[in-house]
Amino acid sequence: MNHEFMEALDELEKDRGIDKETLIDTIEQALLTAYKKNFGAAQNVRVEFDKDGGDIKVFSQRVVVDESDLYDTFLEIELKDALEISPNYELGDIIEHEVTPKDFGRIAAQTAKQVVVQRIREAEREIVYTEFMDKENEIVTGEVARVNKNVVHVNLGRIEAVMTQVEQIPGEHYKAGQKIKVYILEVKKTNKGPQIVVSRSHPGLVKRLFEFEVPEIFEGIVQIKSIAREAGSRTKMAVKSIDEKIDPIGACVGPKGSRVKNIVDELGDEKIDIIKYSDDPAEFICAALSPSKVVKVDVNEEEKSALVVVPDYQLSLAIGKEGQNARLAAKLTNWKIDIKSESQAGIEASSNEDDQIDA
Structure with a gap:
């Protein structure tokens, strides 16, 4: 290790936000593992990394014990032997002795490099994760x-x-x-x-595209209340304006349909129905079934269901191809919708009247 290596650690801390002290602690732990692996796992050692000069030293640690308690000479030293080293040692003290191997510098450099590279990778991953989480x-x-x-x-x-x-x-x-x-x-x-x-199929994509294309939505004047989407085919979107002077549908469509056209082009000609949101469930359901005309809507607040009556000639339009229009309207409003033609509704009403008379 040398001054250049320490300067490199300073640069890492500055440029990549990797804490130098944490990095040095990690290097010391890795060096300790490397020493035990290469020079005997039985050694009770401590690795010291000189934070100023970058020098690496390894110290053997032994606990001062009474002669009768001596069990392992690698880990312990008798009190009388410790006193020969220094008269200040007492039972329980730890005596350190440098045991840095001559060729440990090469192993240390390789180990430190691996630790630094790993930490750089982890730091970059964390930066990318944080960036995209936002x-x-x-x-x-x-x-x-x-x-x-x-x-x-x-x-x-x-x-x-x-x-x-x-x-x-x-x-x-x-x-x-x-x-x-x-x-x-x-x-x-x-x-x-x-x-x-x-x-590219999530309804959120449509919402964000409209936010980019329509300034009134970006500014919060026009609000997107709900979106129902079957990607590649059709989307229904309910919008509301907080300014009575602003037409929410007109704002989304744009001059000569330019705004909605840009979004349709981005989505591969996916059809987009923009309807006006209403707090009145019947009115909202009626709008959600557009382009079909609606004769009557009976709502059941408790069950959150609605019976919708449409003209006979509009029944297939209200239901849509393979039920798509009705399905999207139900998703958009979050209501269960039952659609009947005027004839069907009339027959049922007549049948109910007959049942009441018979009763």
Whole structure:
């Protein structure tokens, strides 16, 4: 060890935020392990790292005991022998004797290097972990590094993130070198370093995209109350304005539809329905089933369910292809929605009246 090594430790502390004292303690422990491994594990020793000059010394430690208590001469020394070294020694004192091997410098240098490299890796991992923890639930732009089976690896600069199949937009294809926007879904700390899971199918991606595109949302004038999404196909988003002069839907759509178009393009032509939020459940459910017209909504507050009646010719539109429109409306409002046509509702009402007469 030399002054250059100590200066390097100072630089590490300054540039990477690795505490020098902690690093030296770690090096001393590693050197102690290295000494015992190479020169006998039976030795009771202490390693001293000179913090000024960088010199390494190894000291054997023995406890002063009475002659009758002597058990191990490697670990203990008789009082009479200790007194020959110094008349000040008493029972229970520890006597140290330097036993630094001639070739220990090489082992020490190699061990210290390994410790420093390991600490640098750990520090860098911690920095990356902290950086991306702050970005959790945010959007970042990355580059597709490679695609292995159903997992896409995305280069985020200092680390690669993974996007599993369930977090991908169905039907979207990814190629190495392709720039994509991803939503940071989860940041985990593992033994191998931070693991970052990103998504393009999460509703949060749509929310963040609108925040970037729509100043009124970013400023908090227009609020996104809820989002229901089936990635790659369709999204419903409920918005509310805290300023009566601002139309929340118009703000999201933008001049000539420019704002929403940018988001649709980013999501691969995914359809986006923007509706006006209402605190009135019936009104909100009615809007959520857009573009279908609604004749009547009967709500059950206790069960949080609603019976919606639509014109006969609008029934298929209200339900949507494979039930998508009704399914997204239920997710958006968090209400159970039962949709019937006017004919179906009329037949049931008539049947109920007959039952009452018969009774």
